Amino acid sequence: MPSIDFDLRQLEIFCKVVELRSFSKAAEAVFLAQASVSERISNLEEAVGTRLLDRLGRTVVPTKAGEILYRHAIRLLEMRQKARLELEDFLGMKKGEIRIGGSTIPGEYILPGLIAQFHKKYPMVSVNLIIGDSKDIVQRVLDGDIELGIVGYKKSHPNLLYHALWDDELVLAIPNDHRWAQRPSVALDELLRERFILRETGSGTLKITEEFLGIQGINSLNVVARLGTSTAVKEGIKAGLGVSLISLWAVKAEVEKGILKALKIDGFPMHRSFYLLKHKKRSTSPLCQAMVDFLQATSEDKEGSRVGTKE
Amino acid sequence: MPSIDFDLRQLEIFCKVVELRSFSKAAEAVFLAQASVSERISNLEEAVGTRLLDRLGRTVVPTKAGEILYRHAIRLLEMRQKARLELEDFLGMKKGEIRIGGSTIPGEYILPGLIAQFHKKYPMVSVNLIIGDSKDIVQRVLDGDIELGIVGYKKSHPNLLYHALWDDELVLAIPNDHRWAQRPSVALDELLRERFILRETGSGTLKITEEFLGIQGINSLNVVARLGTSTAVKEGIKAGLGVSLISLWAVKAEVEKGILKALKIDGFPMHRSFYLLKHKKRSTSPLCQAMVDFLQATSEDKEGSRVGTKE
């Protein structure tokens, strides 16, 4: 025997009939002909296997079974409405949640301020920022765990899309009492003799550093420590542990306060980009798209690095 | 713009696809062709206005919007299931509630015991017994406030159906120390000289008494009191206030204990029936029908008064 079956449209009509105590009034309310209401109610009654409404001449009244169904129908229709509203809000970017990820430098130094701006524009949207090393962020984008990533280097992969967002420069950060403190730049071979701090593997900054210096360059460095985060690296520099190549973004505040000095390497400009990173196959939610647009706008304000994301 | 629309069937299919991460597996699970699932999902996506599933080659994964919909869909489907189960239980008479009404005599003396028996047969059914005077019970049946009534007289009405259930006899109840205490019966004109207690208007017993004695008979009675309930009448009799014509059912216990005596009126048998009473137009719920069948069975056991209620 087929289990009792009904769809939401039927329930909607049924509820209207119960509430208005009339087939014809209900028909009007749901923009149907009276005959169609009769028919649907009669289908519903057949599906449930019992009479649901007593037609008492002038008025219509639910049977006991009808009352039971009505109680549930109301709740079902309310739930449908809630689902609709939440979807509409989400699609209309009125509210919802985005999960994005940033590697250390963007995640700690760039994105927090931008998210604050974004939040002003979309107050009901909650932005969930995951911070990890670049490798981790890339993996999460591939897994669909986050919709968007911002990382400091490009690792090509068939399912990944990259867009350059902002420029960055690696600078040589030294303590303000360092003997080089008054110099604007140093030569590369001077650097090789200096105590040097590196980040751990998985870091984009390390990857970029390796790219610039080459493997042999890295190997000839006088590495005194490998530290997990750029904050740790900065603290190491301040404490006189050594110097390091680090993102300009990461030391901006300290340089402005005079706590650290940022030097260039003679004739060796170390520019790189931060990239916005998406899954190629997964679709972009409207909120995510809003974030993408927003981030691209911030990059256009500053430099000319731009790529279209909307198809 | 037409609001986001979906029906439960679509949601069911959608959920299966999400859970099994596959269109074809879902198709199997809901006994459809794979093409049909594709089509319905695509309709659903059109209705919602966004992509709900990302087809990532081998596997299928919900989008953000899909996740939102899925969360709600699960709850909606659970609710449908709950509604189904409750209806099935109700229709299968496994559980539920019946509201019935009894006038004083049946309500106080007959039904409580029968309801106890009924409860043994249908333990999950809660029986709600409303006690009132016959007039009140009739009105409640007409209003649909109760599904069933059991009353002591028949008031014909186009929307009411009556079935005789049990026989009753009006007896003359007197205190055990009354001068008639040893007699089996008295003559009608002896009665007219005796102090007499009557029930109030609305009572079926009063109505029947009037029917038997006739208006002039009633008027020539020596009425010392009109009391609201038969319990009150009995107490009045015990206290020597007077005598009364009362249902045999009401004094059965007292007669057996010897507290009251029940006499007949010479050559004047006062039999009446209790009637089961239903609305003609309103449909009978399965539980109510079970109660009807049960009550009729009890009457068949005792006497031959029977009328079919099942159409």
Added chain:
DNA sequence: TTATTGAATAGGTGTTCCCTATTTGTTAGA
């Protein structure tokens, strides 16, 4: 009783649901 009101039924049309067969596109293995 008749007029009125409201639900049911009849008959017809367009849409939707579901099917099978086929195409398209992705993934895994030679």
Added chain:
DNA sequence: TCTAACAAATAGGGAACACCTATTCAATAA
């Protein structure tokens, strides 16, 4: 890199369904 295998999309077609208008049937009210 090409091919085989697999999964979803598309095409085409038939049955069922949802809706319509027009009419009939039933119940109340005058």
